[in-house]
């Protein structure tokens with residue numbers, strides 16, 4: 001088997017390898033091994049594509065594909081037929097656009113800032129226009145280049161985050177020349193409560209979008225994020241744009257997570273010790289042992305994306321045994337209570353599971369009092385990344 005070592009412009013590094021060897025090869029350089037199962041991302045893509053059909057399925061690859069590598073993920077999804085990729089910031093589109101073929105669209109959800117328009121046009125990036133001033137600026141660049149430029153039109157239907165307000169929509173429909181030389185390729189809006197199927201907010205937002213859509217009958221609708229796909233076909237529009245579900249996160253807060261897990265994380269032990277009752281552990285001495293306790297320190301901390309809020313709450317696993325985090329998570333290391341394991345089970349270099357078969361993304365997120373999105377996007381840069 002040949003490992004292919006690489007460093008990408010976006011700072012990701014790691015090896016491509018075949019899946020059969022993943023669980024036995026130790027981390028060579030990294031402070032842990034982060035495995036990213038591109039095959040599982042594809043399975044999730046296919047499943048969501050089936051659910052959303054006949055709507056097309058795009059992929060949200062913002063924040064470096066939720067921390068997993070925007071270029072790696074996008075190139076793989078391209079092979080699955082994905083042709084619409086969504087990033088948040090222009091800088092992300094600048095990095096991704098050249099890696100993809102011309103028939104793939106790279107949308108910038110957050111829109112452009114003044115001064116970015118011409119470069120975006122020349123790169124072939126497709127901004128979401130979130131205000132009248134952005135529409136005017138895009139139209140101006142289009143006419144100065146003597147071209148028709150593609151854009152998405154984003155409207156706010158009740159989240160008050162991004163997109164034209166109802167007043168601005170009225171102004172635009174009354175003055176369509178504001179968007180001259182612009183070809184709208186999607187009419188987009190974003191759901192605030194898509195992951196809560198019981199919430200009445202989604203239906204209100206859908207009704208608002210449909211009303212606006214009447215003024216743009218030829219423009220395809222894009223509304224569904226991951227949760228939106230599970231709200232049913234009314235929400236699918238013409239182009240769905242899931243993010244978290246592709247990466248194995250739960251699209252809906254209730255019930256079982258139907259998605260395939262994508263990320264595994266194993267971190268090696270860097271020291272073990274046995275301490276008597278009454279011994280303080282970690283910064284601030286927030287924990288004191290109640291009995292003779294065996295401890296292991298592992299080589300990842302909050303700088304590697306293990307939230308400090310896991311201090312005294314979270315756990316790692318070894319062979320299915322839960323090993324509670326003892327005291328505070330440090331920047332580069334975390335100490336865990338290994339008393340539940342037979343003596344000598346863990347040694348220098350033994351890898352424990354942070355994410356994997358026994359501990360899901362959702363479990364870590366819950367312990368850390370956050371959401372899977374935040375756990376993924378904070379996964380550190382010091383792990384050896386393995387794409388399978």
Ligand SMILES: *Cc1c(COP(=O)(O)O)cnc(C)c1O
Nearest residue numbers: 060109190225226241242243244
């Ligand atoms: C992040 C984002 C998505 C993807 O949301 P998920 O919940 O991860 O599926 C879709 N649309 C917009 C506008 C977003 O900001």
